[in-house]
Amino acid sequence: MDTNISLKYIGYARKSSEDNKERQAASLPEQLYEIERLKTKENLHLVEVLQESKTAHKPGREIFGAMLKRIESGEANAIIVWHPNRLARNPIDAGWVIYLMDEGKLIEVKTPARSFYNTPTDKFMLSLEFGISKKDSDDKSEVVSRGLEKKCRDGWRPGVAPQGYFNDRQTESGFRKVLPDPERLPFIRKMFELFREGTTVMELYLMAKNEWGYRSRQKRRSGGGPLSLSMIYKILSNPFYYGKFEYPEKSGVWWKGSHEPAISEELFNEVQVLLGRRGKYTLQHHEYAFTSLLKCGFCGATITAEEKHQVICTACKWKFSITKKNKDTCTRCDTKIENMRNPTILHYTYYRCKRRTSRLCHQKGVRLDRLEQQIDAKLAEIEISPVFMDWALRQIAAMNESEKDFQEDTVASIKGAHDACRAKLNNLIQLKISPQNTDGSLLSDEQYRSQKSAIETELKGLEQQLGTIDNRMVQAAEDINEAFTFATKVRERFANGDAKLKRRILMDLGSHLTLTDRTLRLDSPPYLFTLKKMKSEAPIIGEMFAPNKESDRIRKMEAKYASIPTLLRGLESHQV
Ligand SMILES: [Zn+2]
Numbered sequence: 220m221d222t223n224i225s226l227k228y229i230g231y232a233r234k235s236s237e238d239n240k241e242r243q244a245a246s247l248p249e250q251l252y253e254i255e256r257l258k259t260k261e262n263l264h265l266v267e268v269l270q271e272s273k274t275a276h277k278p279g280r281e282i283f284g285a286m287l288k289r290i291e292s293g294e295a296n297a298i299i300v301w302h303p304n305r306l307a308r309n310p311i312d313a314g315w316v317i318y319l320m321d322e323g324k325l326i327e328v329k330t331p332a333r334s335f336y337n338t339p340t341d342k343f344m345l346s347l348e349f350g351i352s353k354k355d356s357d358d359k360s361e362v363v364s365r366g367l368e369k370k371c372r373d374g375w376r377p378g379v380a381p382q383g384y385f386n387d388r389q390t391e392s393g394f395r396k397v398l399p400d401p402e403r404l405p406f407i408r409k410m411f412e413l414f415r416e417g418t419t420v421m422e423l424y425l426m427a428k429n430e431w432g433y434r435s436r437q438k439r440r441s442g443g444g445p446l447s448l449s450m451i452y453k454i455l456s457n458p459f460y461y462g463k464f465e466y467p468e469k470s471g472v473w474w475k476g477s478h479e480p481a482i483s484e485e486l487f488n489e490v491q492v493l494l495g496r497r498g499k500y501t502l503q504h505h506e507y508a509f510t511s512l513l514k515c516g517f518c519g520a521t522i523t524a525e526e527k528h529q530v531i532c533t534a535c536k537w538k539f540s541i542t543k544k545n546k547d548t549c550t551r552c553d554t555k556i557e558n559m560r561n562p563t564i565l566h567y568t569y570y571r572c573k574r575r576t577s578r579l580c581h582q583k584g585v586r587l588d589r590l591e592q593q594i595d596a597k598l599a600e601i602e603i604s605p606v607f608m609d610w611a612l613r614q615i616a617a618m619n620e621s622e623k624d625f626q627e628d629t630v631a632s633i634k635g636a637h638d639a640c641r642a643k644l645n646n647l648i649q650l651k652i653s654p655q656n657t658d659g660s661l662l663s664d665e666q667y668r669s670q671k672s673a674i675e676t677e678l679k680g681l682e683q684q685l686g687t688i689d690n691r692m693v694q695a696a697e698d699i700n701e702a703f704t705f706a707t708k709v710r711e712r713f714a715n716g717d718a719k720l721k722r723r724i725l726m727d728l729g730s731h732l733t734l735t736d737r738t739l740r741l742d743s744p745p746y747l748f749t750l751k752k753m754k755s756e757a758p759i760i761g762e763m764f765a766p767n768k769e770s771d772r773i774r775k776m777e778a779k780y781a782s783i784p785t786l787l788r789g790l791e792s793h794q795v
């Protein structure tokens with residue numbers, strides 16, 4: 220991150236007069252001075268400096284909101300502030316800032332003390348700096364937070380373990396894990412399952428207290444009692460149970476837990492639908508593979524991911540969507556979801572144009588599984604078998620071998636010219652310093668200088684020629700290798716990959732990715748285009764089988780490849 224060329228900063232200064240917690244903050248002119256100073260010192264591209272006199276403890280600051288919208292639209296991608304707590308002191312604004320970092324829209328938050336980038340560590344530090352965590356500004360907080368941050372990164376949630384788990388006390392402090400409580404965790408799991416099947420929270424409460432005899436873990440000063448109704452609600456809506464946690468709380472920073480999960484993410488999401496809480500956890504879904512990668516082919520806006528939940532009414536069999544307006548009732552017969560026994564809940568991810576929500580664009584969204592089918596079809600066009608890759612790389616190496624002979628001749632002749640040139644330079648110097656030339660009668664200073672510079676230019680030219688020959692060979696070999704490695708078993712890798720891998724594969728597959736009428740379009744890079752052409756002419760290069768077991772088959776395949784003389788045309792190094 221040492222390049223400032225592409226960063227466009229907005230300076231933001233804020234001081235609230237009515238907020239007495241802000242007495243330690245620098246005055247507005249002081250903050251503005253610091254922003255100017257940083258700009259000049261680091262030669263930053265500063266788009267504008269904004270200032271505001273409002274408290275940040277409540278969301279809804281106008282100028283702040285307008286600034287983030289400008290960043291969202293790409294007008295700027297970095298912020299300079301005197302201290303992060305100028306930006307946010309409430310979880311909603313903090314979440315917005317961190318969300319923009321996640322989306323890649325906000326690249327840096329710069330303060331006089333340090334910069335924050337889109338890394339888990341920086342976002343964690345940033346959320347601490349926003350002052351949302353209670354552990355404010357005593358001297359220890361820096362040390363404490365670094366320790367906690369490491370703990371989070373390792374997947375261990377700091378603080379008292381939620382119901383069904385306990386904090387390991389045997390291990391040295393700082394390395395303590397969160398362990399499943401075998402006496403209680405099965406009951407927690409049961410609660411999710413029963414609730415999903417239609418048991419009400421009140422019934423769960425009575426069941427846990429009377430039938431199961433569930434009591435929370437005894438601690439020094441608390442615990443040992445039955446679960447309250449509100450504790451059961453809290454359990455049912457805590458993502459910790461499927462393996463994720465937010466720390467510091469309400470910061471918008473999510474971590475993948477290393478603890479043993481109690482339930483699946485799917486079950487958790489279904490329970491959230493039943494609780495009418497869908498949408499509450501939107502920030503945790505950072506794992507959409509293709510967000511911001513595609514553009515709407517109709518209006519050019521970004522394609523974004525959206526979760527959709529649908530419920531099939533148990534009373535009238537009507538399928539309806541859960542929306543912001545309707546979270547809990549069948550839209551046909553008005554039956555409440557909480558009164559349905561074990562309703563079918565459907566869950567889809569859609570990719571759709573961002574402008575669709577504002578009705579500026581009427582392009583419909585495409586379901587994730589259908590988008591992936593389209594990507595798979597495109598991958599099928601370029602996928603090659605490992606057997607073909609082995610064979611082709613061997614063939615190309617052999618072709619390059621003969622090419623190399625030719626190149627070695629070229630290299631030898633350039634080297635010869637280079638040696639001759641050096642000798643000429645030597646002679647020139649000898650002549651200049653010879654005793655017969657003390658008066659410059661053989662070679663004047665002027666002549667010497669002009670001849671020397673001519674020879675040196677020639678030398679440099681020859682050296683450059685040598686360099687490009689070597690580079691060209693290495694580069695071409697690397698390009699082919701990379702294309703083949705990408706195209707081998709790529710469908711399998713895509714199908715089984717996590718969000719990150721899927722995203723990378725799509726990015727490698729092409730550029731200018733657009734979605735028009737639910738259809739994906741893209742431009743293939745040249746090397747994949749060559750592969751596509753090869754494959755359309757010789758489909759056998761994609762045929763897969765287990766290579767280890769069938770050496771006979773491999774030989775047959777290789778013979779088939781070899782029988783197509785034009786197959787590798789265009790892949791020899793000197794033509795790439
Ligand atoms: Zn659109």
Ligand SMILES: [Zn+2]
Binds near residue numbers: 532552553
């Ligand atoms: Zn109904």
